[in-house]
Amino acid sequence: KNSIQIAIDGPAAAGKSTIAKLAAEELGFTYIDTGAMYRGITYKALERHIDLENEEALTQLLLETLIELKPSNEGQLVLLDGDDVSDAIRSTLVTSSVSAVASHASLREEMVKRQLKMAESGGVVMDGRDIGTHVLVNAQLKVFMSATVDERAKRRQLDNERRGIDSDVNQLKKEIAERDKMDSERQASPLIQAQDAIYLDTTNLSISEAANHIIQLAKERM
Numbered sequence: 001k002n003s004i005q006i007a008i009d010g011p012a013a014a015g016k017s018t019i020a021k022l023a024a025e026e027l028g029f030t031y032i033d034t035g036a037m038y039r040g041i042t043y044k045a046l047e048r049h050i051d052l053e054n055e056e057a058l059t060q061l062l063l064e065t066l067i068e069l070k071p072s073n074e075g076q077l078v079l080l081d082g083d084d085v086s087d088a089i090r091s092t093l094v095t096s097s098v099s100a101v102a103s104h105a106s107l108r109e110e111m112v113k114r115q116l117k118m119a120e121s122g123g124v125v126m127d128g129r130d131i132g133t134h135v136l137v138n139a140q141l142k143v144f145m146s147a148t149v150d151e152r153a154k155r156r157q158l159d160n161e162r163r164g165i166d167s168d169v170n171q172l173k174k175e176i177a178e179r180d181k182m183d184s185e186r187q188a189s190p191l192i193q194a195q196d197a198i199y200l201d202t203t204n205l206s207i208s209e210a211a212n213h214i215i216q217l218a219k220e221r222m
């Protein structure tokens, strides 16, 4: 039994994807960024001027949309009907719109179906908001990763800097807190720590320290 399922959840900008990706590489597992899937459909909905409150229209749009996650040197490519939207889905507009789209139960149902299919073969590290609670409910390892809002805003600012985007740390703090509030307070599979998840505070951990911690926990379960 050398391949297990690892579920990583937590609030925005806690370092989940960076750390999950590293751990997956080290373990030889598939990494699945479910946030990128919600971002992808949000991007397409914005392009088409679909009302973000319209659950039926958004779910229909998703049913007609192919979302692919492909490993690449840069980390991961996100393809929407074959088009590379990896950068576009990280825009401020998509980021501030995605929680509204992700609040719809029927859209989430279709997402979970796809995520389960993606996780069918071999070891997997999946990150998101509801992975331990609704997607990989039998995962051998569940981690709930967080850090203080200040630390998360600082990291996001550094991230942005690297991508050539100027940002105000206080504005980022506000945006992150707002998104966490929406994700935690929605009816449909809200962001919450699974009962059997291990809490990991990454505020004072480096990326490699956090990844190594997860790799260690994974090895204990293989």
Ligand code: C5P
Residues within 6 Å of the ligand: 012, 013, 034, 035, 036, 038, 039, 098, 099, 100, 102, 127, 128, 129, 130, 131, 179, 183
């Ligand atoms: O992880 P990331 O910040 O890219 O996620 C973007 C948004 O997608 C989250 O703020 C949340 O609204 C939604 N999401 C979700 N369930 C997941 C993953 C992401 O609702 N499993």
